[in-house]
Amino acid sequence: MPRTHHRPSNEGIAVTITALNENGYGVGQKAGQTVTVARTAPGDQVMAVPRSSARWTAADLVKVTKPGPDRVASNCAAFDQGCGGCQWLHLAYPAQLSWKEKNLTALLRTKAGYKGAIHPIVAMEIPEAYRNKLSLRAGGGRFVFMPETEGESLSPRDCLVQTPALQAAWKTLRGYQVAPGIDQLHLRSNAAGQVGLHAFVGEKVTDAVLRDLLEAVGGIGMGATTRQGYRVVGEASLVQTLGATKWNIPHNGFYQTNEPLAGALLDLVSRETRLSANDRLLDLYCGAGFFGVALAAQSSEAIGIEENVQSVEAATANAARAGAANARFVVGDLGAVLAGIPAAAREVAVVDPPREGLLPRALEAIIARAPRRLVYVSCSPASLARDLKVLLASGWRGTSCTPVDMFPHSSHLEVVVTLER
Numbered sequence: 001m002p003r004t005h006h007r008p009s010n011e012g013i014a015v016t017i018t019a020l021n022e023n024g025y026g027v028g029q030k031a032g033q034t035v036t037v038a039r040t041a042p043g044d045q046v047m048a049v050p051r052s053s054a055r056w057t058a059a060d061l062v063k064v065t066k067p068g069p070d071r072v073a074s075n076c077a078a079f080d081q082g083c084g085g086c087q088w089l090h091l092a093y094p095a096q097l098s099w100k101e102k103n104l105t106a107l108l109r110t111k112a113g114y115k116g117a118i119h120p121i122v123a124m125e126i127p128e129a130y131r132n133k134l135s136l137r138a139g140g141g142r143f144v145f146m147p148e149t150e151g152e153s154l155s156p157r158d159c160l161v162q163t164p165a166l167q168a169a170w171k172t173l174r175g176y177q178v179a180p181g182i183d184q185l186h187l188r189s190n191a192a193g194q195v196g197l198h199a200f201v202g203e204k205v206t207d208a209v210l211r212d213l214l215e216a217v218g219g220i221g222m223g224a225t226t227r228q229g230y231r232v233v234g235e236a237s238l239v240q241t242l243g244a245t246k247w248n249i250p251h252n253g254f255y256q257t258n259e260p261l262a263g264a265l266l267d268l269v270s271r272e273t274r275l276s277a278n279d280r281l282l283d284l285y286c287g288a289g290f291f292g293v294a295l296a297a298q299s300s301e302a303i304g305i306e307e308n309v310q311s312v313e314a315a316t317a318n319a320a321r322a323g324a325a326n327a328r329f330v331v332g333d334l335g336a337v338l339a340g341i342p343a344a345a346r347e348v349a350v351v352d353p354p355r356e357g358l359l360p361r362a363l364e365a366i367i368a369r370a371p372r373r374l375v376y377v378s379c380s381p382a383s384l385a386r387d388l389k390v391l392l393a394s395g396w397r398g399t400s401c402t403p404v405d406m407f408p409h410s411s412h413l414e415v416v417v418t419l420e421r
Contacts, residue, residue, distance in 0.1 A: 024087035024411030043068020070095035078156030086409040112388035116398035127408035165189035196238035197222040223251030250310035282349040289315030296324035304329040335361035357383025
């Protein structure tokens with residue numbers, strides 16, 4: 001959404017919100033001008049102050065003069081103040097799901113040219129206490145939430161979308177005196193209630209300072225990233241468990257953020273790959289082997305590729321622990337590594353890139369590789385649509401798309417798309 005620091009000197013305009021866009025903002029029209037307003041819902045009549053006089057402008061909400069039919073109480077003071085962690089706490093959950101499906105369908109049909117099936121969204125039964133990652137920054141000697149608007153510092157009493165373990169950690173950190181040199185802190189919890197930490201710190205921050213922070217929240221271990229490298233205090237990883245499978249996730253590594261739906265996502269990808277004993281599985285952007293370790297037994301072999309050194313080390317150990325002797329993991333640039341691995345007769349690829357999607361070299365390598373089935377797992381419909389347009393023009397056809405509501409109370413969602421040669 002366009003942003004500008006210029007604020008016109010008017011007192012606001014009356015706008016009726018008619019839709020929600022793919023970025024989560026309410027959309028209305030005023031005198032031929034499109035206006036987007038955060039924390040609004042379709043049907044809301046609001047007063048808002050535009051930030052510019054351009055044809056398409058963002059506006060700051062002043063008040064809701066008449067609520068729409070799907071507006072509910074947020075029950076979160078931080079959200080009402082512009083926290084930014086949640087976008088849709090004011091919107092009833094069924095309406096959230098409906099708008100996610102509607103916006104995803106429009107995006108994939110119009111921007112990507114996708115013509116395959118789009119299945120109903122996989123939703124949470126209770127969309128609370130699901131988020132197993134909490135991101136904070138240091139400000140004024142305290143930890144604060146990363147805000148929606150520059151210059152704000154929010155320190156809410158609680159955050160009800162976080163897991164109970166992270167809510168307990170935040171209660172301690174809210175009053176913690178942050179040592180100089182600690183810039184950001186990311187906490188992750190597991191199903192057992194354990195907490196691991198990852199910090200971005202300056203070179204002069206000592207292990208003793210890190211250990212004090214770790215002990216304050218009762219964490220099991222902490223990784224610290226500096227310009228010179230990565231070091232660990234305490235345990236080097238956090239164990240995540242789904243059924244009988246366990247993954248050791250390094251503190252600077254990636255794991256699915258929604259604790260309850262991680263298993264549903266894994267089951268969905270397992271069904272969509274439809275692996276046989278003759279298929280090689282390519283696990284691209286494999287992280288610590290979330291898909292590769294779990295699906296290796298269904299394939300002739302599994303090869304994972306990932307740039308994060310600690311994640312590849314963890315994936316290798318995770319495969320050994322799971323008895324997946326046919327799985328191996330390689331560290332390096334996806335395009336370069338994939339080009340150097342001789343192709344098998346039958347290959348199926350799972351690709352789970354970061355939010356920005358596939359970089360050009362990686363996209364070119366996948367197109368050149370041409371696996372017979374490609375299961376694309378995306379946390380950004382916009383970058384997914386961009387990549388799908390290229391893939392669909394390169395010899396694949398889209399057969400199945402299933403959205404998964406991994407991020408309730410926001411416009412974000414996970415999407416699993418299956419492509420066949």
